[in-house]
Amino acid sequence: MVLLQNIFSTQDEAAAAIAKAGISVFAWKGESLKDYWWCTKKALDFGNGKGPTLIVDDGGDATLMVHKGVACEKNPAILKKDYSKEGEDFKQLMLLLKETYNEDKTFWTSRVKEIKGVSEETTTGVHRLYQMLERKELLFPAINVNDSVTKSKFDNLYGCRESLADGIKRATGVMVAGKVVVVCGYGDVGKGCCQSMRGFGARVIVTEIDPICALQAAMEGYEVKTVEDTLGVADIYVTATGNRDIITLEHMQKMKDQAIVCNIGHFDNEIQVDRLNAAKVKKVAIKPQVDKYAFANHEIYLLAEGRLVNLGCAEGHPSFVMSSSFTNQTLAQIELWTKPHKTGVYTLPKELDEEVARLHLSKLGVKLTRLTDAQVEYIGVKKEGPFKPAHYRY
Numbered sequence: 001m002v003l004l005q006n007i008f009s010t011q012d013e014a015a016a017a018i019a020k021a022g023i024s025v026f027a028w029k030g031e032s033l034k035d036y037w038w039c040t041k042k043a044l045d046f047g048n049g050k051g052p053t054l055i056v057d058d059g060g061d062a063t064l065m066v067h068k069g070v071a072c073e074k075n076p077a078i079l080k081k082d083y084s085k086e087g088e089d090f091k092q093l094m095l096l097l098k099e100t101y102n103e104d105k106t107f108w109t110s111r112v113k114e115i116k117g118v119s120e121e122t123t124t125g126v127h128r129l130y131q132m133l134e135r136k137e138l139l140f141p142a143i144n145v146n147d148s149v150t151k152s153k154f155d156n157l158y159g160c161r162e163s164l165a166d167g168i169k170r171a172t173g174v175m176v177a178g179k180v181v182v183v184c185g186y187g188d189v190g191k192g193c194c195q196s197m198r199g200f201g202a203r204v205i206v207t208e209i210d211p212i213c214a215l216q217a218a219m220e221g222y223e224v225k226t227v228e229d230t231l232g233v234a235d236i237y238v239t240a241t242g243n244r245d246i247i248t249l250e251h252m253q254k255m256k257d258q259a260i261v262c263n264i265g266h267f268d269n270e271i272q273v274d275r276l277n278a279a280k281v282k283k284v285a286i287k288p289q290v291d292k293y294a295f296a297n298h299e300i301y302l303l304a305e306g307r308l309v310n311l312g313c314a315e316g317h318p319s320f321v322m323s324s325s326f327t328n329q330t331l332a333q334i335e336l337w338t339k340p341h342k343t344g345v346y347t348l349p350k351e352l353d354e355e356v357a358r359l360h361l362s363k364l365g366v367k368l369t370r371l372t373d374a375q376v377e378y379i380g381v382k383k384e385g386p387f388k389p390a391h392y393r394y
């Protein structure tokens with residue numbers, strides 16, 4: 001087993017303990033993007049043309065590296081393109097792939113043959129998988145762990161409900177009560193963030209593009225506006241969309257003095273950090289992962305350089321909710337290893353989803369009601385489940 005982590009999310013003490021147990025770890029807190037891709041390649045390279053047979057991914061970067069690597073070996077012209085305007089992250093990936101290709105022309109094609117599949121943790125990574133499948137680029141089977149109910153409706157929602165506040169508080173110590181907090185995106189993560197901020201007494205405003213989610217937010221009692229409507233008024237901005245350019249440089253130029261800006265979505269392109277850094281704005285590092293940007297008439301604070309605030313400024317979700325996510329990951333890995341799958345993207349069967357929940361009940365002292373035979377017949381389910389049809393939304 002080999003481990004790697006996002007650039008700010010490694011807890012060095014935990015990484016050291018794992019390494020001491022004999023597991024290879026390629027991660028430390030505060031890696032550069034160049035280091036990060038180097039670590040990713042190391043995690044995928046066991047030497048002698050060998051690599052992993054299964055991947056557990058979170059955000060799809062390991063999967064992306066393998067796929068891009070294979071694509072470059074099939075068509076090396078890809079490596080000659082100019083990636084300087086594609087963002088630092090992608091630029092560094094392509095630079096490393098070029099270096100790899102120059103050293104070994106079959107590095108990725110030899111390794112990809114061994115890969116039986118990947119299980120993907122998060123919304124954004126799953127989104128990438130379906131895009132690759134649609135473009136007929138996916139090279140091995142994938143299990144979408146995110147859309148197990150016991151993942152997205154727990155980790156994304158209840159996990160972020162706790163770890164968002166943890167990140168903001170550890171970074172700034174700000175009093176949330178009474179503040180105006182804007183949460184961009186009212187999906188599973190956004191819903192948890194809104195509940196959390198409201199729980200502290202914040203006045204929460206939601207931004208959304210989807211009428212269903214916007215209506216849900218309104219029915220929960222949140223105001224739904226655009227980011228532009230909130231400029232000069234809001235104190236804290238949280239992006240949770242999985243989309244790019246949600247908070248632009250122009251937005252930051254018009255924010256209230258001392259506004260705090262952070263992202264809890266998977267990638268750092270939700271906030272235009274590259275443009276902010278390129279603009280002539282004085283940047284003062286208050287402490288690691290807390291930067292003040294001084295515009296002419298106001299200052300704002302950017303947390304975790306626009307990367308996941310709950311991982312960069314705190315320690316992510318509590319382990320209980322991660323246990324639910326990782327139980328799904330473990331079951332997905334067993335599925336991939338023990339059963340043949342055609343290349344495609346799959347979800348775990350509902351029986352297993354219910355089993356993940358069942359395994360966590362006793363810890364919380366939850367007592368389930370058992371169906372009687374008459375009830376089983378009346379609602380038409382099996383006594384042991386599954387209790388809901390596949391289309392049920394929870």
Ligand SMILES: NC(=O)c1ccc[n+]([C@@H]2O[C@H](COP(=O)([O-])OP(=O)(O)OC[C@H]3O[C@@H](n4cnc5c(N)ncnc54)[C@H](O)[C@@H]3O)[C@@H](O)[C@H]2O)c1
Pocket residue numbers: 122123124125152155156159160184185186187188189190207208209210213240241242243246264265266267308309310311317
């Ligand atoms: N930090 C963490 O611990 C953590 C945990 C789980 C998921 N994630 C990540 O958080 C992100 C969101 O995940 P999710 O499960 O809530 O996804 P989701 O698809 O359920 O929700 C995202 C929402 O954002 C909305 N949206 C998209 N573009 C928008 C825009 N321009 N303005 C306003 N709203 C917009 C969508 O309509 C959707 O409702 C993903 O990147 C996911 O990978 C992070």
